[in-house]
Amino acid sequence: MAEQAAIASPRDVDIDRTLAEGRRIHAVSSAVRYAVLAAVGFIMLYPLIWLIGASFKTNAEIFSNPGFIPLNPTLDGYIRGWQTSTPYTFATFFWNTFLIILPKTIGTAISCTAVAYGFARFDFPGKRILFASLIATLLLPNVVTRIPQYLLFRDMGWLDTFLPLWVPSALAGDAFFVFMLVQFLRAIPRDMEEAARVDGANTWQTLLFIVVPMLAPALISVCLFQFMWTMNDFLGPLIYLSSVDKYPVSLALKLSIDTTEAFQWNSILAMSVLALVPSLTVFFLAQKYFIEGISTGGLKG
Amino acid sequence: MARLQIRNLEKVYGNAFKAVHGISLDVNDGEFMVLVGPSGCAKSTTLRMIAGLETITGGEIRIGERVVNNLAPGQRGVSMVFQNYALYPHMKVRNNLAFSLKLKRRPKPEIEDATRAVAGILEIGELLERLPKQLSGGQAQRVAVGRALIKKPDIFLFDEPLSNLDAKLRASMRVRITDLHKRLKQDGLSSTVVYVTHDQTEAMTMGDRICVMKDGRIMQVADPVTLYNRPENTFVAGFIGSPEMNLVDGSLARNGSLRINIAGQTLAFGEDLASRLTARDGEAVTVGIRPQHFSIAGRGEDNALEGRVSHLEFMGHEVYLHVEVGGARLVVVVPSDRYDPADIADERIRLKPREEAVHVFDRETGTNVSLSATTGNASKLGG
Numbered sequence: 001m002a003e004q005a006a007i008a009s010p011r012d013v014d015i016d017r018t019l020a021e022g023r024r025i026h027a028v029s030s031a032v033r034y035a036v037l038a039a040v041g042f043i044m045l046y047p048l049i050w051l052i053g054a055s056f057k058t059n060a061e062i063f064s065n066p067g068f069i070p071l072n073p074t075l076d077g078y079i080r081g082w083q084t085s086t087p088y089t090f091a092t093f094f095w096n097t098f099l100i101i102l103p104k105t106i107g108t109a110i111s112c113t114a115v116a117y118g119f120a121r122f123d124f125p126g127k128r129i130l131f132a133s134l135i136a137t138l139l140l141p142n143v144v145t146r147i148p149q150y151l152l153f154r155d156m157g158w159l160d161t162f163l164p165l166w167v168p169s170a171l172a173g174d175a176f177f178v179f180m181l182v183q184f185l186r187a188i189p190r191d192m193e194e195a196a197r198v199d200g201a202n203t204w205q206t207l208l209f210i211v212v213p214m215l216a217p218a219l220i221s222v223c224l225f226q227f228m229w230t231m232n233d234f235l236g237p238l239i240y241l242s243s244v245d246k247y248p249v250s251l252a253l254k255l256s257i258d259t260t261e262a263f264q265w266n267s268i269l270a271m272s273v274l275a276l277v278p279s280l281t282v283f284f285l286a287q288k289y290f291i292e293g294i295s296t297g298g299l300k301g
Numbered sequence: 302m303a304r305l306q307i308r309n310l311e312k313v314y315g316n317a318f319k320a321v322h323g324i325s326l327d328v329n330d331g332e333f334m335v336l337v338g339p340s341g342c343a344k345s346t347t348l349r350m351i352a353g354l355e356t357i358t359g360g361e362i363r364i365g366e367r368v369v370n371n372l373a374p375g376q377r378g379v380s381m382v383f384q385n386y387a388l389y390p391h392m393k394v395r396n397n398l399a400f401s402l403k404l405k406r407r408p409k410p411e412i413e414d415a416t417r418a419v420a421g422i423l424e425i426g427e428l429l430e431r432l433p434k435q436l437s438g439g440q441a442q443r444v445a446v447g448r449a450l451i452k453k454p455d456i457f458l459f460d461e462p463l464s465n466l467d468a469k470l471r472a473s474m475r476v477r478i479t480d481l482h483k484r485l486k487q488d489g490l491s492s493t494v495v496y497v498t499h500d501q502t503e504a505m506t507m508g509d510r511i512c513v514m515k516d517g518r519i520m521q522v523a524d525p526v527t528l529y530n531r532p533e534n535t536f537v538a539g540f541i542g543s544p545e546m547n548l549v550d551g552s553l554a555r556n557g558s559l560r561i562n563i564a565g566q567t568l569a570f571g572e573d574l575a576s577r578l579t580a581r582d583g584e585a586v587t588v589g590i591r592p593q594h595f596s597i598a599g600r601g602e603d604n605a606l607e608g609r610v611s612h613l614e615f616m617g618h619e620v621y622l623h624v625e626v627g628g629a630r631l632v633v634v635v636p637s638d639r640y641d642p643a644d645i646a647d648e649r650i651r652l653k654p655r656e657e658a659v660h661v662f663d664r665e666t667g668t669n670v671s672l673s674a675t676t677g678n679a680s681k682l683g684g
């Protein structure tokens with residue numbers, strides 16, 4: 001270093017100095033930027049952090065201590081929350097949620113792929129009208145169909161079963177997902193499918209071996225959305241389920257608020273934390289594909 | 302082993318646009334047929350109808366003895382190479398190659414052997430475990446050719462396979478594909494090829510025969526030499542050859558000797574052209590002369606076109622002269638070693654067309670009226 005400085009002409013030293021200056025300014029500005037971002041991020045996350053902290057507090061402390069670090073941490077909320085005030089534990093409710101989510105997510109993936117493939121790749125009579133009505137259902141407010149749907153499922157004898165909660169979705173009833181997959185497919189060139197057909201694949205083989213793998217990022221997003229929305233769905237189970245032993249987690253959380261006169265806030269918060277765990281886990285596991293799915297409309301060449 | 306027969310093939314697209322107007326074409330067994338034409342002339346449409354990717358709205362396609370109009374692409378015994386390779390992006394090269402055999406449920410060892418053989422021929426052995434996105438353009442194209450090869454199809458279809466490659470790679474792939482074709486032929490394997498391109502160099506260098514198309518119609522089908530020397534119409538004359546053939550309006554007079562008025566100047570022609578000509582006296586014609594088929598006339602010579610050199614391009618081995626004659630612009634190509642600046646005096650130059658290379662076209666229909674019935678001069682007109 002010293003040697004270099006000795007050889008360097010005055011001009012070089014000058015340049016070195018300006019470069020160092022530039023680097024310092026750059027470092028300061030990025031430090032400021034990160035500080036601002038961290039602060040905003042913290043504000044966004046604060047409710048969640050508080051929720052987790054509060055779930056370890058005692059009931060009394062929740063209202064007396066505004067900070068999020070519990071003074072005397074206790075698992076009391078988790079233990080009492082899990083047992084609930086009903087004859088069932090939260091295990092039942094998680095199991096119920098699982099029984100709804102599994103067929104719903106798998107059914108959605110299969111049916112929406114098939115329908116989207118049809119719309120995106122084939123010409124058939126009435127295609128335009130059918131696609132237009134699909135989009136129209138997307139624009140229709142949910143509330144409008146609630147009552148007719150309820151009456152329909154009542155006449156079918158499906159009340160107080162899981163069927164109304166997953167069967168419509170498993171038959172490509174969620175126009176949004178179909179639309180999303182159609183858009184994604186439209187951005188994928190047809191050449192690969194045509195090559196597969198020349199290679200001797202029939203329509204179903206092309207769908208299974210060529211289209212589905214290329215659709216994978218979009219399909220993963222569809223499954224994630226469906227998973228999270230179903231996990232959080234409150235109104236559907238509320239309308240169709242009446243026996244407590246069939247309640248999913250979302251309804252069961254509400255249950256603990258209803259039944260006791262003095263709310264056990266810490267057990268409610270503790271169960272809310274548990275209810276978040278599946279969604280968060282799945283999200284972080286699939287994050288890579290998820291973001292790929294919503295950010296790219298297609299494949300790079 | 303299969304020949305391809307196309308009879309009165311028509312294509313009307315869903316929007317009522319008629320892309321192909323009843324074309325008929327025979328491709329013999331083992332022949333390398335090139336479909337060439339400007340953009341939008343329905344080369345791809347025709348090829349895709351042969352492959353079965355586009356429905357046939359009229360006419361008939363036969364591969365071997367079978368009419369294939371209603372067969373699925375996979376049952377026609379064809380392989381296709383696409384312009385942008387169309388490799389399956391989620392499969393390794395190995396599985397891309399083997400996909401068609403796997404669909405046919407061939408035994409594993411057979412698939413393995415076939416993959417290795419094809420990889421050897423195309424020198425992609427070390428790429429077998431890669432994904433398509435890890436390949437360069439040239440490598441991807443070789444894999445695409447390999448995927449076509451492994452099926453041992455009756456007919457190979459290529460749709461502008463080289464147009465995404467740079468010029469150098471294109472030249473080497475051109476040789477590779479023609480070599481492959483020869484090799485298949487020698488091995489007694491089926492090697493009928495239909496190759497689509499809009500590049501006339503590709504067409505001329507690769508094709509056993511060339512089918513020139515325009516707006517969904519066939520303009521001429523012939524081997525490269527015939528196509529160059531005996532174009533049947535102004536379109537083929539202008540399309541094949543570089544720089545383009547000069548096409549100039551003229552009129553014909555035949556009292557005693559043959560005289561053609563070209564851009565206001567009259568040239569006398571001898572027996573060679575007169576005997577070929579089937580046009581009548583006084584008829585409005587288009588005269589076609591390739592840039593290479595002019596010679597520069599000396600000062601004293603008569604019977605030459607006089608023009609003004611407006612522009613001169615030195616290309617190394619030859620010189621392009623842009624010459625204005627009357628209202629027309631002619632391009633003249635002179636080999637560099639025969640070019641003498643003294644021939645141009647005061648920007649003026651005198652040009653003599655080689656009579657045996659002059660073409661006369663009916664100005665209305667565009668058909669060549671200077672071909673006569675005999676085919677004798679095809680060989681005479683080397684270049």
Ligand SMILES: Nc1ncnc2c1ncn2[C@@H]1O[C@H](COP(=O)(O)OP(=O)(O)OP(=O)(O)O)[C@@H](O)[C@H]1O
Pocket residue numbers: 314315316318320339340341342343344345346347499
């Ligand atoms: N799906 C379609 N619907 C309607 N018209 C079409 C369709 N596909 C192609 N065409 C039209 O048919 C004509 C022939 O198209 P084609 O793709 O065969 O041309 P091409 O000779 O392959 O051109 P290029 O050299 O640009 O590839 C064009 O005028 C095109 O606009």
Ligand SMILES: [Mg+2]
Pocket residue numbers: 344345346
């Ligand atoms: Mg094309």
